[in-house]
Amino acid sequence: MKKNILEISSFSNEKLKYISGLKEKKNREKSGTFFIEGFREIQRAQISGKVKFEYILTCPDCYLGENEEDLVSSIDAKTILVPKQIFEKISYRDRPDGLIATAELPDFSLSSKTKLSDDPILVIEGVEKPGNLGTILRTAEGAGFHKVFVADPRLDLFNPNVIRSSTGTLFTLDVFQSDIKELYPILKNAGYKTFAVTPEAKSLHWDADLKGKVALVFGSEQYGLSEYARSQSDQYISLPMKGVADSLNLAMSAGILMYEVLRQKSQIDN
Numbered sequence: 001m002k003k004n005i006l007e008i009s010s011f012s013n014e015k016l017k018y019i020s021g022l023k024e025k026k027n028r029e030k031s032g033t034f035f036i037e038g039f040r041e042i043q044r045a046q047i048s049g050k051v052k053f054e055y056i057l058t059c060p061d062c063y064l065g066e067n068e069e070d071l072v073s074s075i076d077a078k079t080i081l082v083p084k085q086i087f088e089k090i091s092y093r094d095r096p097d098g099l100i101a102t103a104e105l106p107d108f109s110l111s112s113k114t115k116l117s118d119d120p121i122l123v124i125e126g127v128e129k130p131g132n133l134g135t136i137l138r139t140a141e142g143a144g145f146h147k148v149f150v151a152d153p154r155l156d157l158f159n160p161n162v163i164r165s166s167t168g169t170l171f172t173l174d175v176f177q178s179d180i181k182e183l184y185p186i187l188k189n190a191g192y193k194t195f196a197v198t199p200e201a202k203s204l205h206w207d208a209d210l211k212g213k214v215a216l217v218f219g220s221e222q223y224g225l226s227e228y229a230r231s232q233s234d235q236y237i238s239l240p241m242k243g244v245a246d247s248l249n250l251a252m253s254a255g256i257l258m259y260e261v262l263r264q265k266s267q268i269d270n
Helices: 012-019 025-031 039-048 067-073 084-091 130-143 160-166 180-189 227-232 250-269
Strands: 005-006 033-037 053-058 080-082 101-105 121-126 147-151 172-177 193-197 215-217 235-237
Touching: 012 053, 012 080, 012 084, 025 033, 025 084, 033 039, 033 160, 039 053, 039 067, 039 101, 053 067, 067 101, 121 130, 121 180, 130 160, 130 215, 130 250, 147 180, 172 180, 180 193, 180 227, 193 227, 193 250, 215 250
Parallel strands: 005 080, 053 080, 121 147, 121 215, 147 172, 193 215, 193 235
Antiparallel strands: 033 101, 053 101
């Protein structure tokens, strides 16, 4: 289907100022919309079925592949064409690939309708750094963690850095935002064993039985786990630290633990 395309060549245009403004949290909250940049990220948002698109901003001079026009044509959104210098000014990236979309903010809140299977679950409490959360989501997708609960975050899930670092897996995973005190009873009622990952734990991660219905629980980069999460968890585990540093980056720690769960699960499957 041939789409009507609006060509705009001035950054002072109100539509372009609106799209660019969505890089800031206050504007996302005010409008109820957000900013998705990149072919892969937009494609995964579309595939997920969770996102209702509004605008697609395009710049063919910035395209890096051959499938951009097919993607633009397949999305039900108003299309805007801009010159390279305008696109680069709006872009959040050092090397933009010619595609930016805006969409309505999806609802990722936890509800009574949320169903849990027997698969392992990841819980991230109080996360502060968008890049860390995005990397964790990308790793979770690779390790087979289909549900990620972001509890009491100190960031906006729809920060462009979260979307970029997650390579769009923010949309393809089942991601839920919740209060930690709301989440623990749900996990316990579903029969999950919760493992609090904390440096002071005496049990190392490779000695823990991480098979079956397990939930790995990580705290924030600066503050660690809350007292509530510590008190409600079934077991404490830690990663061995052999050097001067007393802890690892949050995304690194989560990645190691998720792949240990995958390793233990594969032993059962084989």
